[in-house]
Amino acid sequence: MPSPRRFDLIVVGAGPAGSAAAATAARAGLSVALVDKCDFPRHKLCGGGFTGRAMKAFRAAFAQDAPEAPYLTATSVSFGAFGREIGRYDDVPPIHMAMRQTLDAALFKAATDAGAAPFTGTAPRDIDVSEPALTLGDLRLSATVMIGADGVSSGVARALYGRPFHPKQIGFALEAEFPPSTAPDAPTEASDPVVRIDFGAADWGYGWVFPKTCGTTVGVGGVHTRNPDMKAQMTRYLDGSGHPRDVRIKGQYLPFGAPRRVPGRNRVLLAGDAAGLVDPITGEGIAYALISGRIAAEAATAALRAGAPDTALARYRKGLRPTYRAIGHARLxxxxxxxxxxxxxxxxxxxxxxxxxxxxxxxxxxxxxxxxxxxxxxxxxxxxxxxxxxxxxxxxxxxxxxxx
Ligand SMILES: Cc1cc2nc3c(=O)[nH]c(=O)nc-3n(C[C@H](O)[C@H](O)[C@H](O)COP(=O)(O)OP(=O)(O)OC[C@H]3O[C@@H](n4cnc5c(N)ncnc54)[C@H](O)[C@@H]3O)c2cc1C
Known part of the structure; x- marks a missing residue:
């Protein structure tokens, strides 16, 4: 029989959405369990493009200036579209290129520093969305409110709806990392780092070359049903951008602009990728994960203070309106x-x-x-x-x- 532990809030998943939620709620005085199946630092497939929007969202959620992670800051972007050069733009608002392994470890630390209790390294089982509660090894955690921030294959979304995403609405992305010695575009001391984005490198999608402190990340992503052979798109993109093909390529689903109409039920809320909150044009998801995690925690706090935990979802939806509006306009x-x-x-x-x-x-x-x-x-x-x-x-x- 697992031993019981009780909290005001359980946050499942400690990526940007979960860490933002846990930090916000802990700072507001809630007792918070922050659960992740992985120990940190852990790998997360991602270009690591941390925009000004994400930086603003970070400050709002963590009440700190910037995450303690090393990034390369680029102020030049060059665009291509469907094989044509669109142009290079210098002196643009800074885009910070992070390695997710270190960025997410910094976010997780900031959440636990704020007071969230960490439970990492064990995948939760028996997620009960009515109590809400879950089992971790020989512990049974329960809470008044739960936030599912467990990414695109969310177990909390599965417990709520039977499946984490609609197969027709999902995106898929492939990515490879190149150390400076094999990346033709790796920034040198003499050159400014340039972010490269190629719309149409995948059908209803794009390709990217992001310079990092320790090399270059190259990837392609797009609507899954339109790209049955994403590997071939990636090979073409690697060839076209002058990167060697014999590299380890990894893939992951991306909820590409298909937000859940209702992100949760009563006192169980979904944030970040679990709610499908990704920009449908650029694939940017870190900013919306930070924003939705914070708003979910604020909604949970307000519902608890009002003694009406079942109102958490209604409060959350109200707070998320600008985010849904933004994604809606991008879809248009x-x-x-x-x-x-x-x-x-x-x-x-x-x-x-x-x-x-x-x-x-x-x-x-x-x-x-x-x-x-x-x-x-x-x-x-x-x-x-x-x-x-x-x-x-x-x-x-x-x-x-x-x-x-
Ligand atoms: C190839 C690729 C490139 C991308 N590039 C960019 C980019 O450059 N910039 C950008 O802004 N966005 C990018 N994105 C999107 C971005 O990665 C996501 O939108 C963002 O990570 C969402 O954050 P999240 O916290 O919702 O989920 P995640 O970052 O996925 O975090 C979820 C957490 O939940 C944990 N977890 C998963 N399942 C369970 C479970 N059952 N129980 C407990 N814990 C669990 C995971 O270990 C993880 O720590 C990219 C995505 C892909 C796939």
């Missing part, structure tokens, strides 16, 4: 970039317009939102673009019904 813009008959016109407009480019880079920095960009696009693009988006749903990969 996405066909302009990826639908074959629209993209040439869109890319030409993007290339011509300094304002659009500037706004897009400010959006990555968290200084503006997709809503502002789509408002400007409405004014700028011919009406037939918008009609085509709303009428032609047949080419869209995201037509599966929204997740419950």
């Amino acid at each position: 813009i996405r066909p302009l970039l990826f639908q074959p008959r629209l993209r040439d016109g869109f890319i030409a407009s993007f290339q011509r317009s300094e304002t659009l480019k500037h706004d897009y880079l400010r959006m990555l920095a968290g200084e503006t939102e997709y809503a502002d960009i789509s408002r400007k696009l409405v004014a700028r693009l011919p009406r037939h673009f918008w009609r085509a988006i709303t009428l032609s749903r047949s080419e869209r990969p995201d037509i599966a019904p929204p997740l419950p």
